[in-house]
Amino acid sequence: MKQIIIATKNKGKAKEFKEFFAGYGIETKSLLDFEKEIQDIEETGSTFEENAALKAEQIRDLLSVPVLADDSGLIIDALNGRPGIFSARYAGEPKSDQANIKKVLAELKTVPEKVRTARFICVLAIAIPGEETIFRTGYCEGKIDFEVKGSNGFGYDPIFTPEGYSKTMAQLSPAEKNSISHRKQAIIQLEEWMNNQ
């Protein structure tokens, strides 16, 4: 395989996938690279897998090429797993990373450090014309900070401190984030499949 379409309109994700796949000699294009506007895909599933499959399969059917989709999110123990599959729009429409972060910090205001445990999850779906969709999952364990720190990355990175680190994901360099992230862990799970392409 020389090229794969990443079924995302999230710039942060698109950039991370471009870097991961370049390491395998595979070129990526995201939905942001198409001149003709591709309609937003409604994420109506009730699991990360269902939403990843919806995104990958709809774009595969539209373009008839191999497509990868990522459905990801933040799972916070003290919030019973929220925002979970609702991570992108936790504070409502229009989607805003700042508003989402503000909502999480407010909800965790009185929660002590010890029990601010959380994890990022990334579920990848790869849909290829004529083939069954495959799935891979990756996690990154950590804790939710009390304040916003750093400006790298996207989404909840400024309030997530990965296990074993004393900086937030947004204070790590892109290369550091990409070596430990949930997305990287999911890509590692894809390695054997990629070697056979």
Ligand SMILES: O=P(O)(O)OP(=O)(O)OP(=O)(O)OC[C@H]1O[C@@H](n2cnc3c(O)ncnc32)[C@H](O)[C@@H]1O
């Ligand atoms: O559906 P697409 O177009 O891919 O883009 P999206 O941003 O809507 O993506 P999701 O539906 O998978 O929602 C994932 C949300 O989880 C959060 N998230 C996922 N990966 C993250 C990461 O690496 N760092 C910080 N936040 C992340 C962030 O808020 C994302 O918007």
Ligand SMILES: [Mg+2]
């Ligand atoms: Mg989405």
